[in-house]
Amino acid sequence: MSDREFIVAIPMPFTGESIVDGILVGWLVEPGDVVEKGQHVAEIETEKSVWEFESPCDGEIVSLKAEAGDVVDVHAPLFEIRTSDENVRHLVAERAGDGDDGAAVAPTDASVEPAGSGRVSVSPRVKRLLREAGVEESRWGEIAA
Numbered sequence: 001m002s003d004r005e006f007i008v009a010i011p012m013p014f015t016g017e018s019i020v021d022g023i024l025v026g027w028l029v030e031p032g033d034v035v036e037k038g039q040h041v042a043e044i045e046t047e048k049s050v051w052e053f054e055s056p057c058d059g060e061i062v063s064l065k066a067e068a069g070d071v072v073d074v075h076a077p078l079f080e081i082r083t084s085d086e087n088v089r090h091l092v093a094e095r096a097g098d099g100d101d102g103a104a105v106a107p108t109d110a111s112v113e114p115a116g117s118g119r120v121s122v123s124p125r126v127k128r129l130l131r132e133a134g135v136e137e138s139r140w141g142e143i144a145a
Helices: 086-091 124-132 137-142
Strands: 006-011 021-027 040-045 050-054 059-064 071-073 077-083
Touching (some): 040 077
Antiparallel strands (some): 021 040, 040 050, 059 077
16 A cells, blocks of 8 residues: 555446446445445445445445435446555546546446436335336336336
8 A cells, every 4th residue: 555645536446247227225335434445335236136335445435325215327436435455546537637536437438326216216126026027127117116
């Protein structure tokens, strides 16, 4: 690790070819918390399971980019962390005109959709039940919760 701190945006991880997004189940941290590499920071649901997301580095949580229930695209930022871990420096992007200020810039091709935004979040178990009942995926959003 270096002595110089910088802020990086930690993205939703790529977990497999068929996974394009995940649902943030909940946070286990909040801004201002100091975390260690490998510490569980969030629970995420993908098509295959619910799992605990681990911090890829030591540092201080700066901000959370999604809320419980949000659908988060793979590679969209989940949270920002202040760190001096050179292994994650590649997640720092320069802001135009600001030079290397260590500020993270979110990728433009990935997004976070708030819960209730019209995009249907369906658990793997419910997906299986809907498919078994013959309900077309395009109609899942019409079913009242």
